[in-house]
Amino acid sequence: MSFVRWKKNKQVLFIVSVIALCCLVITSICGLQPTREQIREKLKTLGIENSCKVLECDITATCDTVLDQEVNRIQTIEDDLANERCPENLNFIGEISSSEKNMPLAFSIMAHRDFPQFLKLFEAIYRPQNVYCVQIDSKSKLEFRKKVDKLLSCVRANEEERAFLSKSNISLVWQHSSLLEGDLSCLTQLLVNRLPWNYYINIVGSEFPLVGNAQLVSKLESVRNPIGFVHIKYPHKEVADRWKYSHILVEDYVVRTKIEKTLPPNGIKMMYGLKNVAISREFSEFCINSEEGQDLREWLLDVQTSIEHFYPTLALYYLTHKGIFPEKDAYELLNEWKMRQTIWFNNPNFNCYGKIKREICVLSLGDLPSILQMDGYMMNKFDSDLDFSIVHCLSEMIRQ
Structure with missing residues (x-):
């Protein structure tokens, strides 16, 4: 033709x-999809010396063996947990620095599926001095919930409050205020926990760290404000429309109504940003217990993607209204480090070698060179059903 x-x-x-x-x-x-050799060459070109067994194998049989060993290890762990036994082959990092011991952290993890991914994430972030609250979607399979619960019971030993499932039964829905409520439910439970912690970190089960706990603590030691790291941006019109009208949940979809909302409470200036934060215990108390925090939380119940507005809005309000920093300085200090990185479908600087889901790249091994160039704590997003090898590789790299 x-x-x-x-x-x-x-x-x-x-x-x-x-x-x-x-x-x-x-x-x-x-x-x-690039070959392992091409990925290694790309990392070498970028000056990245870290590697992993998955990348170093060249013969298919050998590479299959590397992954099969890890898949078999996780399957054994799942079998043990399903039979109410504590696994003997959990792969936690043994050596802990004095800085880590002196700065215990509190984590909330929202999860709903994919136990192999959850396990690899938990093994990467677990330290015996930290505290962990896991909020599981009420729609999750009972089998998943039981495995997570048993895993937490195995690591907490005699300290019942060291790692636990959230007491709240919440159906977590994308773009709905249930995500904020699940987050704040864990934060509330961590605040009344008798174990000490300095900073609160919120993550989800489909993420994985780009750095280890020691590097995270080092970053937190460099914080130059009373709050921590909260990504904040001034809202453009499309974002501001989220709180112009009330939203309701219809069959697990967030739908905008024709009902206009009142202005934000207390004359507060609305901001938005990443949902992931690292916030001090002092600011955490303000978020949960202050009149401003409680009023904003209630007002956000019918706002689309409210979890992207709660922390950024309160953080800027806290630093400016207390006279700690002028707005320009507060904005810069809160944004000094990102707590999460994402490759979006329309990013001209990156190809997605995995697949696009809800405008986000679900990552595969071919994306490794791209994400290792990013500066931040968590990388979003992974799925063991798509490509288990990339998380297996990252888990090895952050231990080096």
Whole structure:
């Protein structure tokens, strides 16, 4: 067929355009997943010396063996937990620095599925001096909940409050205020916990750290404000529309109504940013117990993606209204380090070698060079059903 005849067929041209776009956005579909050798060369070009067994193997059988060993280890752990036994082959980091011991942290983890991913995440962030609250989606399978509960019971030993499931039964829905409520429920329980902690860190089960606990503590030691790290941005019109009208939940979808909302409480200036934060115990108390925090929490119940507004709004309010910093300085200090990184579908600087889900790249091994160039704590997002090898590789790298 000539180019002229093909060009006239608009329907075919549209289909071809869509396929071409898929090649750019979801490159793994088009068979462009880089080889291990290409990934190693890319890391070398970037000056990244860290590696892992998954990358170093060149013979397929050997590489399969590396992954099979880890898959078998996790399967053994799952079998033990399902039978109410504490596994003997959990892979926690043994050596703990004095700085880590002197700065215990409190973590909340929201999760709903994918136990292998949850296990790898928990093994990466667990330290015996820290405290952990896990908020599981009420819609999750009972089998998943039982495995997580048993895992937590195995690590907490005689300290019942060291690692625990949240007492709240919440159906977690994307873009809904239930995500904020699940987060704040864990924070509330951690605040009344008798065990000490300095900073609160909120993450989800599909994330994985780019750095170890020691590096996280080092970053927190460098904080130059009373709060910590809270990503904040001034809202553009599309974001501001989230709180112009009331939103309701219809069959697990957030739907905007025609009911106009009142202005934000206490004349507070609305901000937005990443949901992931690292906040001091003092500011955590303010979020939960202050009149401003409670009023904002209630007002956000019918706001779309409220979890992206609660902490940024209160953080700027806290630093400016207490006269601690002028707004410009507060904005810069809170944004000094990102607590989460994400590759979005429309990022011109990155290809996604995994797959796009809700406009976010679910990562695969081919994305490793891209994410290792990013500066931040957690990387979003992973799924063991798509590619287990990338998290297995990262877990080895952050131990080096």
